[in-house]
Amino acid sequence: MARIEDVAARAGVSVGTVSNVLNRPQAVAVKTRDRVLAAIAALDYRPNEAARSLAAGRSRTVGLIVPDVTNPFFADVARGAEQVADRRDVVVMLHNSGESAEREQRYLGRAETQRVQGVLVSPVHRAGTAVDELVRRGTPVVLLDRGAGRHGLCCVSVDDQAGGRLAARHLAERGHRRLAYVGGPLSVPQAAARLAGARQSTGATIEVVETAAVSVTEGRAAGTAIADRSPADRPEAVFCANDLLALGVLQAVTRRGLRVPADLAIVGYDDIDYAAAAAVPLTSVRQPRAELGRIAAELLFEEIDSPRLPGEIDSPRQHRHRQVVFQPDLVVRQSSGGDQRG
Structure with missing residues (x-):
């Protein structure tokens, strides 16, 4: 050898x-x-x-911590990050926090002990002290799908309030005045922001059906409860916090005999591949999923390559933190009564 x-x-x-x-x-x-x-x-x-x-004093790896690896949204984000890392002969170590803040904190701690070059993280709630400590001790961190807030970090996100406005305005333009927002928990910033945007864009009433998670199972439960109401008590349209919820709602209401969109219009969020392939193709607010991961990884490596300020080995780097915010767009399909496109 x-x-x-x-x-x-x-x-x-x-x-x-x-x-x-x-x-x-x-x-x-x-x-x-x-x-x-x-x-x-x-x-x-x-x-x-x-x-x-x-x-080198560090491994040839970066960490990627996401709330749910089974969500196709995060699979596409990971793909974008891997494309950047692969060009640098760096491995992306994917961790699933399972929407547990405690588990997320453990993974952040392991990232430091494993001497990763940096960490991409989509926090379960808002980035807290574990992220602060990691940065203070010299490990670069970029927030994914989150605003940086007080942390002074690079972050890459989508304007979720704008996405909520797009969805609700579209439904209002179709003549719907009784809307339901299916999503949660509302302690998750994206879920709250999408609801806030929906409320800003229309004079329609918006009922909140809060879920414990953003999954197909939770969507089915919410859809069953909505379908079992009398027509007079039922919303005319549903805006879901992500496509998994929307697909669950779609499955439940059609099994109960409701027609989509004639009896209930549905709009999702993320525009994952399954949205267009649904039994009734799903209208959805599209996010640039792979691009989110790619830009986040580029910002992370830019910071990794930046020289440190004079001082100890783990002193801050000479790096200008940036906040990148993408704008979403609406892909109209049959589930909301529009033409099938996208």
């Missing part, structure tokens, strides 16, 4: 230069880097990852 010394000898450089090509390629001149990479390929050299991590 080839050693790093063999690569250095073949490329005519020092062992330190080979190490820089492997760990800090931006610090090596292009011609020299190409020569070293050619030697690595010719010798089929396989670096010892444990040794590389020990020498």
